[in-house]
Amino acid sequence: MDQNPVIVIGGGIAGLATALRLAPLPVVLITASPLGTNAATALAQGGIAAALGEDDTPHLHAEDALTAAAGLGAPSITRRIAEAGPAAIAWLLEQGIGFDRMGDGKAIALGLEAAHSRRRIVHAGGDRTGRRVIDGLIGAARNTPSITLLEGKVLDLAMTANGHVGGVIYLPAGGRQATDAIVLPGRSVVLATGGVGGLYAHTTNPVTAIGTGLALAARAGAVLRDLEFVQFHPTAIAIGQDPMPLATEALRGEGAILVNASGERFMETVPGAELAPRDIVANAVFRQIVAGEQAFLDTRPTLGQTVHNRFPGFSALCASAGLDPEKQPIPIRPAAHYHMGGVKVDASGQTTVPGLWACGEVASTGLHGANRLASNSLLEAAVQSAWIAEDIKSSTAPDTRRLESTHRTPSLGEANASLRRQMDRDVGVVRDAAGLQRAIRNFWFAQDENAPDATLVALLIAVSAERRHESRGAHQRADHPRTSNTPRHIEITLTEALDSARELAESRAEAMEAFA
Ligand SMILES: Cc1cc2nc3c(=O)[nH]c(=O)nc-3n(C[C@H](O)[C@H](O)[C@H](O)COP(=O)(O)OP(=O)(O)OC[C@H]3O[C@@H](n4cnc5c(N)ncnc54)[C@H](O)[C@@H]3O)c2cc1C
Secondary structure, eight states, X not given: OTXXXXXXXXXXXXXXXXXXXHTXXXXXXXXSSSTTSSOHHHHOOSOEEOOOSTTOOHHHHHHHHHHHTTTOOOHHHHHHHHHHHHHHHHHHHHTTOOOOBOTTSSSBOEEOOTTOSSOOEEXXXXXXXXXXHHXXXXXXXXXXXXXXXXXXXXXXXXXXXXXXXXXXXXXXXXXXXXXXXXXXXXXXXXXXXOOOGGGSSSBSSOTTOSOHXXXXXXXXXXXXXXXXXXXXXXEEEOSSOSSOOBOXXXXXXXXXXXXXXXXXXXXXXXXXXXXXXXXXXXHHHHHHHHTTOXXXXXXXXXXXXXXXXXXXXXXXXXXXXXXXXTTSOEEEEEEEEEEOOXXXXXXXXXXXXXXXXXXXXXXXXXXXXXXXXXXXXXXXXXXXXXHHHHHHHTSOOOOOSSOEESSSSOOOOOOOHHHHHHHHHHSSSEEOHHHHHHHHHHHHHHOOTTOOXXXXXXXXXXXXXXXXXXXXTTBEETTXXXXXXXXXXXXXXXXXXHXXXXXXXXXXXXXXXXXX
16 A cells, blocks of 8 residues: 555646655656646746845745735744745755846845735746746656656545545546546545636636636545635736736836726825735726726836836737737736635645645645735745645555545536636626625536536635625625624535535525515
8 A cells, every 4th residue: 555656636836846845755746738738837927925035034924924814814824834935945946946146146036026015026037937937846857756747637536435535536638538537546645736717707827727626625525715715816918818818916016007098097096006915906907897997007107118128928928919018008907816715724734634635726724814915825835845745754545445436427527608707707806695696506506416627616616705794805795895803714515515505596496486
């Protein structure tokens, strides 16, 4: 049994860093798409937050994260992650990732982003940080003999008779139907499957990011936490692409402003202006759009022609749509960007299901609370991967002689256009009970035992959002605009979510009958 490898699902920073840190323990790392593609990590632009500056401390970094988290950040985990930040950057350097340096070529250059009180954003290749990080980690993984890289989609977790995760059921690349899937026993399984943005019609995430890790964990009985907190990035570039390219926050850090079609700087009177927390900026942009205005990011006043050198990725994206940020404001809108909620994990990254760990965006560690501080997610994965590896190394392998799937026919489905539209409309930047209940009923009728992961995850998010009767952080309710004085988490299992949805669907059906 002990000879079974650790199975890591996902080839973004979370999966690759965990696999590397587990060496020399044998690891099989499975990715649904060729390595380096369809991972949010590759798209990251701004960078990685770490308290490296002379005027900075992990304490200040943690305070900024806790402020952004709007009452739901876990202070002890937040401080631990902030303290581990500088060591995580050193580890990434050891993996061969070259971060940008100051003019003297020695000190690492530090950028500023919204809601950070100090310059602490480590970046690479200007705004190509994610690409450099993932390429560096892939290179390191390919050079690590204990890591076997497989391409295929994990459809399900394989469970032992006593409810321990003992492997995965995965469909190798090229397999067409669920019956082509094979069982792979594992001594431990790590979910590193990323976020949920692909459930929304407007997103910056790969469209394949539909939360399959949440579905896998939910079907195995895991507790999921605060799923309603989806961060909408205020400045996705509105040039008709899916996913939407991003205008990094660092542009606003360097003075870019937000204007509407009439040229009005609509963030001017808001505390923090363009550098207010993301939820506040996203709401302001959303309100412009609902009011029939178009919103734009204007880099001309402060960056002028330097925008091309300092933000080459942004400049190239604009050029691909025939736009020039040196000469014109760039159209933007909010888009689903990051999932603060996720599979509940403890300080070692263990979920509530034995044998299952979760790392990166799919996990809810307590760092982000109701709202993520920019550039803290790459940091979280880089740090948490070390804790997970340490914990797995000291864990006991399960007996995997008899393994069972958590459901009969795992689905291959992805989010369809109508689900994505409904998520945007009813579970989007601003929600209310009527919309959320409409979404829950629709997702309920669309799901069954073999529901596509997308439907199941959409349902779980909508039920969680319906249960939170307040506005907090990234969760804004038009019908509950106030923030409760007593912050609380919303924890949910699949059974509870399905029960809630059934009750709602049945009560509606009864009301319709009575009316008829
Ligand atoms: C445009 C953009 C810009 C960003 N900028 C920043 C930034 O500057 N700083 C920052 O800290 N964060 C940033 N973020 C957020 C950050 O990039 C992500 O939170 C982080 O990269 C997530 O890493 P991950 O490893 O958890 O997931 P991902 O990198 O998304 O990787 C998920 C992996 O799981 C695989 N997978 C999923 N399901 C399955 C399955 N069933 N079977 C097999 N494989 C599966 C995918 O193929 C993929 O390889 C940004 C995000 C976006 C979208």
